Amino acid sequence: MAQVELKMPKMGESVHEATIIRWLKNEGDTIDADESVLEIATDKVDSEVPSTSAGVLIKRLFNEGDVVQVGAAIAIIGSAGDEKNVSSGPAIVATPVQVAKEEVQVLAPIAASQPINEPVISGEGRFYSPLVRTIATTENVSQADLDRIAGTGAEGRVTKKDILSYIEARKNGSVNSAPIAVSNNSVAAPAPIIATANQAPSSTKSISGDFEIVEMDRMRKLIADHMVMSVQTSPHVTSFVEADVTNLVLWREKNKNAFEKREGEKITFTPVFIEAVVKAIKDFPLINVSVEGSKIIIKKNINIGMAAALPSGNLIVPVIKNADRLNLIGLTKSVNDLAKRARANKLLPDEIQGGTFTLTNVGTFGNVMGTPIINQPQVAIMALGAIKKKPAVIETAQGDAIAIRHMMFLSMSYDHRVVDGSLGGSFIRRVADYLEQFDQNREI
Numbered sequence: 001m002a003q004v005e006l007k008m009p010k011m012g013e014s015v016h017e018a019t020i021i022r023w024l025k026n027e028g029d030t031i032d033a034d035e036s037v038l039e040i041a042t043d044k045v046d047s048e049v050p051s052t053s054a055g056v057l058i059k060r061l062f063n064e065g066d067v068v069q070v071g072a073a074i075a076i077i078g079s080a081g082d083e084k085n086v087s088s089g090p091a092i093v094a095t096p097v098q099v100a101k102e103e104v105q106v107l108a109p110i111a112a113s114q115p116i117n118e119p120v121i122s123g124e125g126r127f128y129s130p131l132v133r134t135i136a137t138t139e140n141v142s143q144a145d146l147d148r149i150a151g152t153g154a155e156g157r158v159t160k161k162d163i164l165s166y167i168e169a170r171k172n173g174s175v176n177s178a179p180i181a182v183s184n185n186s187v188a189a190p191a192p193i194i195a196t197a198n199q200a201p202s203s204t205k206s207i208s209g210d211f212e213i214v215e216m217d218r219m220r221k222l223i224a225d226h227m228v229m230s231v232q233t234s235p236h237v238t239s240f241v242e243a244d245v246t247n248l249v250l251w252r253e254k255n256k257n258a259f260e261k262r263e264g265e266k267i268t269f270t271p272v273f274i275e276a277v278v279k280a281i282k283d284f285p286l287i288n289v290s291v292e293g294s295k296i297i298i299k300k301n302i303n304i305g306m307a308a309a310l311p312s313g314n315l316i317v318p319v320i321k322n323a324d325r326l327n328l329i330g331l332t333k334s335v336n337d338l339a340k341r342a343r344a345n346k347l348l349p350d351e352i353q354g355g356t357f358t359l360t361n362v363g364t365f366g367n368v369m370g371t372p373i374i375n376q377p378q379v380a381i382m383a384l385g386a387i388k389k390k391p392a393v394i395e396t397a398q399g400d401a402i403a404i405r406h407m408m409f410l411s412m413s414y415d416h417r418v419v420d421g422s423l424g425g426s427f428i429r430r431v432a433d434y435l436e437q438f439d440q441n442r443e444i
Helices: 130-138 143-148 160-171 218-233 246-263 270-283 328-343 421-436
Strands: 004-007 017-023 036-041 046-050 055-060 067-069 073-078 094-099 102-107 204-207 211-214 236-244 289-292 295-298 304-306 357-361 380-384 388-396 399-415
Touching (some): 130 160, 246 399, 270 304, 270 328, 270 357, 270 421, 380 421, 399 421
Parallel strands (some): 304 357
Antiparallel strands (some): 017 067, 036 046, 094 102, 289 295, 380 399
16 A cells, blocks of 8 residues: 555644654554554643554654644554655764764764754664754754663653753753763764653652652643633632522433433433523623623623543543533533543544633532632633532421422632622522422423
8 A cells, every 4th residue: 555644633723733642553553544543732632643544554753742733744654564665864974073082983963954854863773853853953962962862752762851851951960971982983872861850750759758749740730820820810709509409300310211221321410500501691691701801702602611520630621512502412412422532532622612601510529619710711610519418498388398408509700800799690590590490390
């Protein structure tokens, strides 16, 4: 078969590059069409790149940790035996220099005029990606020093993080140059002179045994920056209401088995909560807005984000687009699909963008209420507390009575620049009303 380039796929309007996290296939492995070849990460989401055709992975063009532009070739797929036809890229020319009055052969620094859009194999037979070469050129890292860096990528390749760690160590004066053994006017294989942070377990440093410092992963850094920005942008106010959701609980208990048997889907409380929020947004459209300077942008589409916890402990917010156009069955299928793919890191970047209002279920962790931080550029976010059985006063035809009811707290944080207490309080109360008035005899 003809050789095919596997390219970095387009992953949303605002996404122009992605970082290679992990190769799932090695050179020489057989690949089926649509089988995942590597994992990538953008500033939006982690995902896998499937093969566009069946064949054999002939060449991986980038290392783990490299940043690759959308549309660039990242691997070559062909037939078994095609490996010999793949060019390894230009070799570095050796230049004689003087070392302690003895002439030896060492590799010269990478020339700035050298093209950097192709991978290169060093004189020691080691692969370097275009990104690593670019950094080496910019930071004046010689090829000899580059060959000494202990790589943590596939097959010992130097990643972006490896070379940046080396450069930082060099600035701090903590790089110990290993002597070059001279024999027959040639340079012996260079010894590694630095171990990068990737080689320490989980990038963790222990300080005198009393505590340890753990480096944030990429997603946690993004979440931290986003949360700080939100608090600095919006003056947060939080309102709370308690809702009696007994009718909803009894309805779900009565219908969940038949629904799962018929639709092949479990029905949770989340789609019902989303339905109530959508109804309330139609009643109070000024909740479904964003702020640009002194202008209020009223959104016509109702796109509901639902915060989902990942196995790593991080959070991601997939978005149900045009939630007002879906019935309860459609909402249920969308919620289950997005939640499942979020946990498997299979969301597309477009599926976590464009939200106009966000729900977060703190009740999942046994919490009764919370004060969530607004997901910018939205102006409100609602937290759903755990549903608890409580004694409550109810009104009956015979008078007030105390009964065991299913109760929950709703809490909503909102941007006080554009949402005042009247609008925020009225909105959350309307959501609670829709939940309390849920028809226990509703068919689905």
